[in-house]
Amino acid sequence: MPEGPSIVILKESLIQFKGKQLIGVSGNSKIDQSRLADKYVLDFKSWGKHLLICFDDFTVKIHLLMFGSYTVNSEKDRAARLALTFSNGYVNFYSCSVTLLEGYVDDLYDFTSDVMNDNWDEVKALEKLKEIPDALVCDALLEQDIFAGVGNIIKNETLFRVRIHPESHVGNIPNTHLQGLITEARNYSFDFLNWRKEFVLKKHYLIYNQKVCKICNSKIVRKNTGVKNRRSFFCENCQTKY
DNA sequence: TATAATGTTTGAAC
DNA sequence: AGTTCAAACATTAT
Known part of the structure; x- marks a missing residue:
């Protein structure tokens, strides 16, 4: 998910409730649910x-x-964390984090750092990467x-597509490749989106959870990398370590 | 069945 | 005071 x-x-699945008035709020979330009662949902947005x-x-x-x-x-056989009911339907959220933020969303979030957003700003991303030359690229990509x-x-699929080793230091990666990485992070994310919509995401994995490199047939390395210590899959042969 | 995994925050420990 | 790290949360596929 x-x-x-x-x-x-x-x-996108919640667009049907945009502009609608809440007629029911429940769930085991500890936020002040009375704040939501009878309110109109102005919009549903996403940031990362x-x-x-x-x-x-x-x-x-x-x-x-x-x-x-x-x-x-529809319902799950389990208590909802937050359940929102509108005149035309409802949505339930389960086992998630729910937080109430004061203020209107556009004053709270910078949408230029969301790879899925129309306002995604590659230049800003490059500037931010330049500020962390000592970081490993596997950590940098996970930096929200x-x-x-x-x-x-x-992270894994993008790095494989641009042939960069996850344990490369950001500061050692040539500019053109850094630029390519930034572009591909968004590009692959949209492939991910389309494949997931068609329920065919997994079969398109090139490196994630794979055993053998699809390019050179050598064994794919699986290793937890970076200070974030997350799983990385990579091909020592096809991905350059900078 | 035990394990590990698409994630993040918190607070203790150093 | 800044960092590092384990714990916590919770579900599901393998």
Whole structure:
């Protein structure tokens, strides 16, 4: 569920409730649910892995973390964390993080750092990468302040596509390749989005969870890398370590 | 069945 | 005071 493109799918599934008035709010979330009662949802937005439910003077942030889920117009056999009912249907969120943020969403988020957003700014991303030359690129890609929405699958697939070794130091990667990495992070995220919509994401994995390199047939290395210590899959032969 | 995994925050420990 | 790290949360496929 939880990488950026999946949250875009979630957002799109909620368009039917945009502009609608809440007629029911429940769930075991500890936010002040009375704030939502009878309010109109102005919009549903996403920023990276955050789903944002926008009200006039506050924003509800849903983060699915690793295992969160949701249902639209159906139930799960489990208590909902937050259940929102409208005149034309309802959405339930399960085992997720729910936070109420004061203020309107556009004053709270910088959408230029969301790889899925139309306002994604490659130049800013490059500038931010230049500020962390000592970081490993596997960590940098997971940095939500730079690449909001990129998760571990997108990280691995993007690095393989641009033939960069996950343990490369950011400062050692030539500019043209850094630029290519930034472009591909967004590019692959949209492939991810389209494949996930068609339920064919897994069969398109080139490196993630794979055993053998699809280019050179050599054994793919699986190793936890970086200070974030997340799983990386890479081909020593095809990906350059800078 | 035990394990590990698409993630992030928190607070203790150093 | 800044960093590092384990714990916590919770579900599902293998």
